[in-house]
Amino acid sequence: MSVLPEGSVAAGWSGAAGSAGSSGPVGSAGSVAGRGSRRGRRLGLGVGQWVSLGFLLSLVLAAVWPGLLAPGDPLAIDPRAAFVPPGWGHPFGTDESGRDIYTRVVHGAAPSLVIGVAATAIGVGLALVLGMLAALAGRIVDFAVSRLLEVLFAFPGLLLALLVITVYGPGVVTSTVAVGLATAPGYARIIRSQTLSVAASPYIEAAVVLGKSRGRILARHILPNALVPVFVLVTLGVGQAIVWAAALSYLGLGAEPPAPEWGAMLFAGKNYVTSAWWMTFFPGLVIVLAAAATTVLGRALQKRGVR
Amino acid sequence: MSGVVGARRADARGWGPLLRGLLLRLAGAVFVLWAAATLTFFGLRLIPGDPAQALLGGPGSQASAEALAQVRAENGLDQPLILQYLAQLGRLATGDLGTSYAQKNSVLSIIGSQIGGTLLLAVLALAVAWLIALGLALWATRGGRIAAAVGSGLEIVAAAVPHFWLALVLVLIFSTTLRWLPAVSTSGPAGLVLPVLTLAIPLAGFLGQVIRESVLDALAAPFTLSARARGETENGIRWRHVLRHGALPGIALSGWAFGWLISGAVVVETVFARPGLGRTLLNAVQLRDVPLVVGVVLVVALGYVLVTVLTDGASRLADPRERAA
Amino acid sequence: MSALLRVEELRVGFGRRGTGSVVDGVSFAVHAGRAVAIVGESGSGKSVTARTLVGLAGAGSWQTAEALEVLGKPAPLGAGPSSRAWRSIRGRQIGLVLQDALVSLDPLRPIGREIGDAIRLHTPLSAAQRTARVLELLEAVGMPDPAERIGQRSGELSGGQRQRALIAAGLAADPAVLIADEPTTALDTTVQAQILALFETVKARGTGLLFISHDLAVVSRIADEVLVMRAGRVVEQGPAAEVLGDPQHEYTKALLRAVPAGVPRGRRLSEGAGAPGAGAQDAVDAAAAASLEAPLDLMSGGSVLEVRDVRKTFAVRGRERGDVRVAVDGVSLEIARGTTLGLVGESGSGKTTLARMVLGLATPDSGEVLLDGAPWAPGPERLRRARRPLMGAVYQDALSSFDPRLTVGQILADALDVPGVRADPRDRHSPVAEPGSGARTYPSGRDAAGAEPTGANRAARADRVTGLLEDVGLAAETAGMRPIHLSGGQRQRVAIARALAPGPELLICDEPVSALDVSIQAQILDLFDELQRTRGLSYLFISHDLGVIRHMSDRVAVMKDGRIVEHGTTEAVFASPADAYTRTLLAAVLPPPGPARTL
Amino acid sequence: TADGAGTSGGGSAPSTPVAGGTLTYATGFGEPTCLDPHVGGNMPQALLGTNVLESLFSQDAEGAIVPWLATGATPSADGLSWDVALRDDVSFTDGTPFDAAAVAANVAHMKDPATESSTAILALGKVTSVEVVDPTTARFVLTEPDSALLESLAQTWLAMESPAGLARGMEANCEDPIGTGPFVVDSWTKQDNVTLSRNDSYNSSPAGAAHEGPAYLSTIVWRFIPDPATRFAALQSGQVDVIDEMQPDNVVTAQDAAASGGQLGVLTGALPGASIRLELNSGYAPFDDERVRKAFIASADVNPGIESLFFGTVDRSYSVLSSSTPFGASFEDDYAIDTDRANQLLDEAGWTGRDSEGYRTKDGARLTVDFPISTNQSIPAEQSLFEQIQATTKDVGFDVELHPLDLSSWYASLAAWDFGVTSAIYTKNSPDVLRILYDSANIIPAPSGYHPNHSHVSIPELDALLTTAGETNDQAERADAYQKAQKILADGAYVLPLYDHLQKIGYSTRVQGLSLLPTLQLPYLADSWVQQ
């Protein structure tokens, strides 16, 4: 379940590298034109980006201060008001125990976002160590790490997550760690190749020629430049991590009931999909929107990063 | 110019480097398989629970102490872990994947009976995803701004849709409401439509994003301008030039897509009640059926290795730059 | 005789109609068997003009003209870029060879197909006939082994071969007019000469030629009529001999003056210090005299760089083990203090590899490099680091040599912030490490531990950054900008300033002006010259442009296939080349444009 | 409401049975790993086995024992042996005659450790062996009297299989057990379906069957569709004809559809044995204190949830025995909701503190109740009910922590007594289930670590009552003992009964003559036919 197709990000970067490489009397005009068209693309998405940003901000608000958007108690049951379809009192309807789905979706933002962010942080953190080690610690380490990554790649992500969960038992923490672990190899590859290309870039040589020490070059040039795209990765990754964590919850391996976590809500609602569609529709929709919004913003960042 | 001469020389020598590359690949594949088996073996042994229990019908079965001891002895489970591991490796080396604890059947035959369905599902889903992604990319880059925005919006949403949710929505629409398509898989092609779509749509979203990006790059590339300057038609440009460039990163992504599809198969096969490796795996993991899990992991890892070789080959075929590099 | 292609008052712009025009009132006509050339600096609108003539000005463009006629018929100027009317003109009536030969062929398709496309689109020939015609064309453009090349893709071809394939594609459907946009840029002189010969035969066959270049020497060889463009406007237009022989417009004059070929060492190429006129000549002479004196004075210092028999091979991937490519093959060089050694050679001859070894970035397989007489390379970087400030480098692609996150000010401050930076760059002898002794003195304001600068230090640092910018002729405000937002010339100046920051004795300049316009190139060359005079710098100056080398160097080394085939003083090498290869190289050099110059 | 056992198509115009045709049955109970119910012994095996294998005895709608492959049984005076008379006209589908030797071989097979039986071996706990008296008389030899023997023998897990089939070895027998039933196993595509085909020489219909002789259907496709929503969707879209384990909301949907002349019908039957209930772990804190148990039961308000979650398809149960089990009682008053009393009881028990989240504490420890839930055994509506229990008991200060677990982990936490309360299913067609669940002997785990007495009930008086009830053949004495036993459990607040375990079968109206075999309330398809 590597969170992203590596190609997607890598393609953007190699594009950047390509345009930087071909500058010259001739290439400059071309790259100006290229940038022009990129700007055009960005303009086309401008509205989408604003909407995405607005949506994510409201999610963050919901995570930080859910009471503001939904003053009710997400756990308050009312069996007599179970399965109420969306309407005035309950904009998203109620679930099988009469809990208000809107309230639960809002209160679910915090756990879902935390899982997404934490899983991505674990994945990217691990990948940073692995990727940078592979790229910078010499050929033997690179060989070892690359083989390790290859092996991890041979495990489909969900399988890796399943194994982790079988060993350590289901729950929020395990599924977060599982998603993080499962996504790490994908990130590590990207970070490795990114670091390698930064390390091989002319400005690093220029720093060597100036007589900078290895440590200083690492700290001042390689790390920051290799890390910039990691931002993009993280943004793109959070949405997908939310989706994968939800998948684990959906398989009954994630958050424990009755926590208002989106994936767990979907899991609970799927049994009523024919009679109470709203129970799965709204949590699912929020997951899709959250993932889509992070992607939109991630791509925007990525394009900006391309210079 | 020297580069060209060199290229010709390499052709003349042909087989030597090819063989060496093949051997290297083989060694890499064997390593991956070994590591996968080892990781899984020790990973599953970390799980609390006695494999002998699993052999005797799982926890909750009222197996007697003698029966447990006998089963342990029979299966070498009383040996030290390292010896068990070596024995397992020895068996694996001879192609013997062992016997499933829960299904009391040879792992190889279980996998053999399940793999077909999963492969069919995965291959069809990949093909459909390709069709959707290419079609969408070509359409979205042809029209104006609105088409582009709609296209990229669709891709992003498609990539964001969790397949478990998509499956529910598709079933709700096409089976329960419209009654057009069966909700569970049937032997006929109709039963494949929803499972394939469920897997293909999110994948198409990912592929589409990458493909569209490179289609746009190809459309903006000087060689396209140069083709236009020769009087090439818009369709000609798409068919002769852009399509291939668009496909390249998609091909490179197909190795990743394989793993993704296997992950997805776990969910889709469960929802649509399809037999297959994904469901076998989920059950086996839940039942702690170590031999079966190791077997499936090995087969999947092997599949991954094969797909990587194939996609490498495909992109080499499609892109001479790869060969030069 | 009527014109094959006639355009009057062409205006092209990007953005809202009537605004942002980049081509502003261009008129000319191309006649059969004649060549019209457009010259001008980068961004002056040459390529846009060319593309507009086939309806491919670009997305978001508008274009107007009083007349645009192809073969006597009005062209569909307002029609969309993919309209049928334009498509029948493109390739069939007007062949266009795009500017960027290296990327103008589809890398995934065999060139035979690419060339054949134009035939397929415009003639009813069968596939077999097409192949025959493509072979014919490849033969005609001088492609070696056409039968084999036809199945190769652009990645398998050299730059010159790609350019020829592209020209073949442009000529495939036998158009009446061929537009060639910078077809010789980035080619070795020898290859360039072949391409120009090819154009002459095309012209002789009666094809009209519109030729775009910023290289005046090339233009003077091939053009019958010349348009000089600047910022979208034609500033001078007329028969080639008149425009180049007796330029009227200041801009044309400046362009011609900027060509380094044939200009003696030390004379300014760009307008600057002195006002143009008789007085200026005096100033130039005085400067020249100074520059001639300085080296003499410094010669006594001995050689700053000594390269002894270095050799470098690269393992070649994808072939049998042990198969190597010899990039540099036993090269020995010496640079006397305060002088310039020019290094020429065609692409792939090993110039960059040699420079990288000199810089200590690549380890020679054998041989050694001495700096100031002390061992420099091979050896661990740790031992070199202390003497790094003695050697600076300037690269062809300045932009990619800057950390994209940093501003100009940060880049320069970074360069100042290395151990061993000398307070006064002119005090070149102080920090030389005693070989064998680890002790060093740090005369700069920075202490040995490399602590972060204090407040006072920071102000001093800012002053020094401003000083460096001044030295290379940049305004102090530039410090706050990012290199991406600077022009090519400005970027190269920043690169030079960075190289100067530690106060080096020797600059390694690898094609430092190859990416620049003639006029910008002239300014940069002048800057190099001035810095050498004021600071007594030594240069290893690498270029494939013989004119530049001749203008800049005291001594010249000619490289081919990793070896130095000829080595001597500039005068000697240019006047009486001993090596056969040098002679071919010199023979391919076009005479400088304009009125004959006194050497 | 539950209408007990019944047959489908009763409401619509009766039509004449048609022979032939294929019926597709989709089960949600999961796929057996072995089709022979002697091996292991779980619900999926029993479901399929009911249509392939037959038992010595059966039960009628009231739970009374009726003959099947046996014609009768007589206990010896000391109750230490039973002579079972057998039919002499029945053969297994492989041609092997059914006789006393076959019965002996079956019992030997079930008791053989290599068979890895868990259910059958437990039911035959008092049986030492079977002697062949003559071909039609098998003598069961017991170690002590067993009044539940015939009920045990009526269960599909103890069904009769061909001795020749058993001799093939476990692997073959798991693929294709050979019985005397109306259908034979044709093929088994793992994870997809088992195909059954008609036994044309079938002649041993159980009592109460609608017709004698071979079944009407020529083929049954037995599919495994674990996801309930998918299963129902498949029924709705006509892909399958019969489904089990229906979701309560689907039951309502189908009933509504049926009421408005739709194509669906529902068949329900309460499973015998224990009701669906919460077992309070009285062996460990905090439920080792009776007052805490009583407080929990007085605060767990389940009735509104049972009504809304199950849409009125199930009835609240007030005893550990399900209403369809003989001798089941009802003690509604013992399960009244009384928050004040719950608070008072907790105060008395010393749980007087309250922490910031409102949970009660004692000596700084929170009143936490761990609740492992088997996601395999508890249906979603049930899990939602548990969430509601969590919410209502929170009001008096309980911190109920729900842990949904897969089967292995759930068993593991039960085996380790690592729970405060849990819910377990035990289906047995006899009140003797009480002995299995609450006899103090069953606190001690079996070799596998499993202990059926989850509540850790250890009351000598109860043990004695259950032993008496298990040994006597006097029905009045049995009734009295079981009544008293249930009351003891209610008084001690060891168990919170919820509702009867209901078999909910949905079918398309294309299917006629569908019925449940009363013994375990499992669908019996020999009388069914499909309209072409």
Ligand SMILES: Nc1ncnc2c1ncn2[C@@H]1O[C@H](COP(=O)(O)OP(=O)(O)OP(=O)(O)O)[C@@H](O)[C@H]1O
């Ligand atoms: N597609 C476009 N969109 C916007 N501006 C463009 C586009 N193409 C060219 N321009 C602008 O038009 C101007 C002229 O560009 P053009 O490519 O014709 O220059 P040129 O004379 O060919 O320069 P060079 O010598 O570098 O090739 C430049 O300022 C360029 O930025």
Ligand SMILES: Nc1ncnc2c1ncn2[C@@H]1O[C@H](COP(=O)(O)OP(=O)(O)OP(=O)(O)O)[C@@H](O)[C@H]1O
């Ligand atoms: N890292 C490398 N690995 C393999 N081969 C290399 C490497 N660097 C250079 N070469 C080869 O060494 C030869 C010399 O290259 P070099 O870059 O020094 O030439 P150059 O004279 O600078 O050419 P140009 O004028 O094109 O810059 C070339 O054939 C090149 O392909």
Ligand SMILES: [Mg+2]
């Ligand atoms: Mg141009």
Ligand SMILES: [Mg+2]
């Ligand atoms: Mg070079």
